Amino acid sequence: MEKNIAVIKGDGIGPEVVNEAIKVLDAVAKKYGHQFNYTDILMGGCSIDAYGVPLTDEALPIAKKSDAVLLGSIGGDAKTSPWYKLDPKLRPEAGLLKIRKELGLFANLRPAYLYPELADACPLKESTSEKGFDMVIVRELTGGLYFGERSTEVIDGETVAHDNLVYSESEIRRIAKRGFDIAMKRRQKVTSVDKANVLDTSRLWRKIVNEVAQDYPEVTVEHMYVDNAAMQLVKDPAQFDVILTENMFGDILSDEASMVTGSIGMLSSASLRADSFGMYEPSGGSAPDIAGQNIANPIATILSAAMMLRYSFDMDEEADAVEQAVKKVIADGYRTIDIDQNNTRVSTTEMGDLIVERL
Numbered sequence: 609m610e611k612n613i614a615v616i617k618g619d620g621i622g623p624e625v626v627n628e629a630i631k632v633l634d635a636v637a638k639k640y641g642h643q644f645n646y647t648d649i650l651m652g653g654c655s656i657d658a659y660g661v662p663l664t665d666e667a668l669p670i671a672k673k674s675d676a677v678l679l680g681s682i683g684g685d686a687k688t689s690p691w692y693k694l695d696p697k698l699r700p701e702a703g704l705l706k707i708r709k710e711l712g713l714f715a716n717l718r719p720a721y722l723y724p725e726l727a728d729a730c731p732l733k734e735s736t737s738e739k740g741f742d743m744v745i746v747r748e749l750t751g752g753l754y755f756g757e758r759s760t761e762v763i764d765g766e767t768v769a770h771d772n773l774v775y776s777e778s779e780i781r782r783i784a785k786r787g788f789d790i791a792m793k794r795r796q797k798v799t800s801v802d803k804a805n806v807l808d809t810s811r812l813w814r815k816i817v818n819e820v821a822q823d824y825p826e827v828t829v830e831h832m833y834v835d836n837a838a839m840q841l842v843k844d845p846a847q848f849d850v851i852l853t854e855n856m857f858g859d860i861l862s863d864e865a866s867m868v869t870g871s872i873g874m875l876s877s878a879s880l881r882a883d884s885f886g887m888y889e890p891s892g893g894s895a896p897d898i899a900g901q902n903i904a905n906p907i908a909t910i911l912s913a914a915m916m917l918r919y920s921f922d923m924d925e926e927a928d929a930v931e932q933a934v935k936k937v938i939a940d941g942y943r944t945i946d947i948d949q950n951n952t953r954v955s956t957t958e959m960g961d962l963i964v965e966r967l
């Protein structure tokens with residue numbers, strides 16, 4: 609199969625970790641007889657340096673024409689970088705917001721997996737972490753409170769702010785379908801998180817999720833209030849397979865789920881459209897403190913590339929192979945600086961090579 613991938617290496621450790629993901633994708637292509645064509649796009653600080661804007665109008669159509677986008681990370685040190693002296697509309701993050709909006713990415717996927725060998729990094733009780741966990745949070749990304757009307761006004765001498773929380777049936781239905789489709793590729797359980805005891809949007813959310821569930825008889829569905837979900841994530845994370853939720857709840861719960869794995873350099877993410885197109889990036893940032901030293905962990909980006917194989921290219925076998933190779937390299941005791949616990953410390957490029965060897 610031939611696929612066109614737009615590549616945004618970005619700033620900081622972005623180019624280093626993306627190069628390793630491409631190394632792994634090339635090895636996959638060779639092993640399984642595919643062809644991946646890459647087109648580079650500048651975005652973030654590097655684009656500001658070259659063109660004065662974080663994303664040019666010429667760059668966007670390249671991303672739109674591709675089958676998927678692989679992104680490293682963008683941004684620099686907010687205290688020292690000249691990029692943060694610019695107008696907010698011209699700063700690195702403006703490029704990311706623009707591309708997300710223009711590409712219509714409404715579903716955000718953040719897997720949280722605890723590697724048994726990295727259980728020491730998990731901040732939870734040993735009796736909880738030893739059970740392990742493997743979940744994915746499917747978050748609605750373009751609706752809800754963050755996109756509703758908002759205002760701050762003075763009423764009767766007092767300042768009053770309001771944010772509007774809106775969800776339509778169709779917005780809920782398309783993200784619910786995504787969640788169930790993903791559950792079908794996993795352990796076939798969906799936990800839908802809402803606040804239906806209080807919010808009208810949540811009551812509609814629950815109704816539509818139940819309707820969509822009718823089309824997926826193999827999938828077990830449960831509903832959980834968001835306050836309980838926040839507790840269950842630290843009490844018994846092993847119970848979750850797919851957590852399906854709205855924008856703000858997902859924002860908070862996905863960061864909580866990342867934290868309980870204890871290792872930011874291992875966490876992938878994807879943002880998807882209704883068709884197979886998606887943008888894939890590590891959950892962490894550009895880590896300017898360690899950039900250019902060949903010590904960053906490339907695994908989050910390599911696992912993001914595996915998600916690209918699974919969700920955009922429907923290459924489940926290839927994605928499984930990459931994920932297994934990562935598990936093997938961890939089991940064999942190789943570690944980058946962020947997860948080093950008296951094991952064999954390797955560089956960014958060595959980690960990429962070791963994963964390719966195990967494919």
Ligand code: NAD
Nearest residue numbers: 681682683684685873892893894895896897898904905946
């Ligand atoms: P960060 O995730 O870049 O770094 C936090 C800490 O984690 C640092 O100590 C860093 O060294 C470490 N770290 C992160 N990824 C690592 C990896 N792969 N290997 C080893 N260590 C790793 O978060 P920050 O310092 O808050 O942000 C730095 C910059 O990144 C900022 O400009 C921020 O806006 C940007 N950022 C970009 C994205 C994105 O591109 N999607 C996301 C988050 C933050």
